[in-house]
Amino acid sequence: MAGVQSGRATIRFGVFEADFRAGELRKRGVKIKLQEQPLQILQMLLQHPGEVVARDELRQKIWPADTFVDFEQGLYNAVKRLRDALKDSAEKPRFIETLSRHGYRFIGTIDEGVRKIQSLAVLPLDNLSRDPEQEYFAEGLTEALITTLAKIGELRVVSRNSVMQYKGVHKPVNEIARQLEVDAVVEGSVLRVGRRVRITAQLIEAANDRHLWAESYERDLRDVLALQSEVVQAIARQIRVKLSPVDQARLGIVHAVDAEAYQAYLRGRYHWNRRPVEFKEAIQCFKEAIAKDSTYVAAYAGLADCFSGLNVWGIVPASEGSAKAKALAQKALEMDDSSSEAHVSLAFAAMYHYDFLTAER
Numbered sequence: 001m002a003g004v005q006s007g008r009a010t011i012r013f014g015v016f017e018a019d020f021r022a023g024e025l026r027k028r029g030v031k032i033k034l035q036e037q038p039l040q041i042l043q044m045l046l047q048h049p050g051e052v053v054a055r056d057e058l059r060q061k062i063w064p065a066d067t068f069v070d071f072e073q074g075l076y077n078a079v080k081r082l083r084d085a086l087k088d089s090a091e092k093p094r095f096i097e098t099l100s101r102h103g104y105r106f107i108g109t110i111d112e113g114v115r116k117i118q119s120l121a122v123l124p125l126d127n128l129s130r131d132p133e134q135e136y137f138a139e140g141l142t143e144a145l146i147t148t149l150a151k152i153g154e155l156r157v158v159s160r161n162s163v164m165q166y167k168g169v170h171k172p173v174n175e176i177a178r179q180l181e182v183d184a185v186v187e188g189s190v191l192r193v194g195r196r197v198r199i200t201a202q203l204i205e206a207a208n209d210r211h212l213w214a215e216s217y218e219r220d221l222r223d224v225l226a227l228q229s230e231v232v233q234a235i236a237r238q239i240r241v242k243l244s245p246v247d248q249a250r251l252g253i254v255h256a257v258d259a260e261a262y263q264a265y266l267r268g269r270y271h272w273n274r275r276p277v278e279f280k281e282a283i284q285c286f287k288e289a290i291a292k293d294s295t296y297v298a299a300y301a302g303l304a305d306c307f308s309g310l311n312v313w314g315i316v317p318a319s320e321g322s323a324k325a326k327a328l329a330q331k332a333l334e335m336d337d338s339s340s341e342a343h344v345s346l347a348f349a350a351m352y353h354y355d356f357l358t359a360e361r
Contacts, residue, residue: 011046011110011111012110012111013046013095013108013109013110013111014094014095014108014109015027015028016086017029017212018039018042018043018046020039020043023036023039025039025042025085026213026214028210028211028214029202029203029204029211029212029213029214030211030214031214031215032085033085034081034082034085035078035081037062037074037078038078038079038081038082038085039082040061040062041058041062041078041079041082041104042082044057044058044061045096045104045105045106046106046110048106049106049108049110050105050106050107051105052099052102052103052104052105053103053104053105054102054103055075055101055102055103057103058075058103058104059071059075062078063075079096079098079104082096083095083096093107094107094108095107095108116239116240116241117183117184117205117239117240117241118154118155118156118183118241119155119156119157119158119181119182119183119184120149120155120156120157120158120182120183120184120185120186120203120235120239121157121158121162121163121176121177121180121182121184121185121186122142122145122146122149122157122158122163122185122186122187123142123163123166123176123185123186123187124138124139124142124163124164124166124167124168125138125139125141125142125145125187125188125189125190125199126138126188126189126190127189127190128189128190128191129191129192129193134192135270136266136267136269136270137190137192137197137263137266138189138190139164139167139266139269139270139273140265140266140267140269140270141190141197141199141224141228141266142160142163142164143160143269143273144228144266145186145201145228145231145232146158146159146160146163147340147341148228148229148232148251149232149235151232151247151250151251151340152232152236152241152243152247152251153244153246153247154241154242154244154247155236155239155241156182158180158182160273162180163180164273172209173185173187173204173206173209174206174207174209177206178206182206183205183206183207184203184204184205184206184212184239185203185204185206186201186202186203186204186235187201187202187204188200188201188202192221195220195221195222195259196218196219196220196221197218197219197220197221197224197227198216198217198218199216199217199218199227199231200214200215200216200217201214201215201217201231201235202214202215203235203238203239212238212239213234213235213238215231215234217230217231220259221257221259221262221263222256222257222258222259223256224257224262225254225255225256225257226254226256228254229251229252229254232251233251249338250338250340253336253338257293257296258292258293258296260292261288261289261290261292261293261296261299262289264285264286264288264289264292264299265285265286265289265296265298265299265302267281267285268282268283268285268286268288268289268299268302268303268306269282269302271285272302272305272306272309275306275309275313276309276313276315279306279309279310279313279315282302282306283303283306283307286299286300286302286303286306287303289302290303295335297332297335297336297339297341297342298332298339298341298342300328300329300331300332300335300342300345301328301329301332301339301341301342301344301345302341302345303325303328304324304325304326304328304329304332304342304345304346304348304349305325305345305348306325307320307321307322307324307325307328307349308321308322308325308345308348308349309321311325322349322350325345325348325349326346326349326350328345328349329342329345329346329348329349330346332345332346333346
């Protein structure tokens with residue numbers, strides 16, 4: 001007798017994944033439209049793979065006595081919709097077998113070998129607008145997703161500098177994953193039109209090039225930080241990484257942000273990543289972001305990094321560079337002590353100001 005699968009919230013078979021906690025059926029990571037009753041039938045069949053699930057069991061579970069419907073017709077329609085979703089047939093079944101006058105049986109192979117994903121890389125998001133002036137936005141959101149995912153303690157996330165070498169490079173995902181030594185890869189695209197932003201992301205398991213999850217999100221720019229957190233939490237659910245209370249708190253802290261301030265901040269990070277040549281442009285953008293939103297903690301951290309960088313590159317002395325950076329980072333932490341960006345900026349500034357006690361905190 002086959003083992004009962006009732007303890008599993010997510011079950012994979014073939015190119016399909018049934019997520020009963022979310023109430024979804026996905027094919028190669030993409031959600032398939034399926035009504036509640038067909039999904040309930042699938043759940044009962046998957047809970048007892050290889051066993052006959054009697055028609056009476058289905059009736060009691062899905063069509064209780066106080067439900068006034070034609071059971072025979074309802075069951076026929078629900079199974080037909082399920083087979084349509086699975087591209088299955090009653091004549092030559094691959095998943096759902098009919099046993100005349102008795103019930104149904106799941107005859108597919110359930111994937112038992114789900115690896116725990118402990119490391120991943122976020123590849124540069126594709127700029128769907130094809131406008132070179134929007135490259136800063138796609139690059140900035142890539143870095144933002146990396147930073148947010150890195151807040152998960154159990155997960156190793158490859159740095160921005162390591163993944164940006166793959167921008168515009170067309171290589172098989174499993175080859176990139178092997179080079180970066182990760183279990184999975186996140187790839188996707190971004191499109192900004194006016195004040196709206198749409199992110200499409202997909203999670204791919206490197207070992208077998210299997211699509212585990214895919215989704216599109218569209219939000220107002222003001223809610224882009226909440227969007228980033230939503231994407232990261234969806235990825236965390238798919239890779240089954242356990243979020244500690246600290247992780248949950250970090251991901252749960254999101255604020256609305258001024259759209260123009262956010263774009264200025266992303267431009268600042270874009271120029272910062274091209275230091276030392278574009279220090280001036282980065283500083284100007286971070287100052288613009290702060291002028292638009294005087295409580296924008298990340299912008300203060302970005303500006304602090306710039307002043308630290310000016311000192312590191314020998315452009316200004318420590319008294320002008322790292323001292324200013326330290327003050328800016330401390331101001332950011334006064335506004336939000338939970339900001340990882342501000343803590344890193346303070347450590348960076350303090351180290352080059354020879355304040356090693358502060359840098360070690």
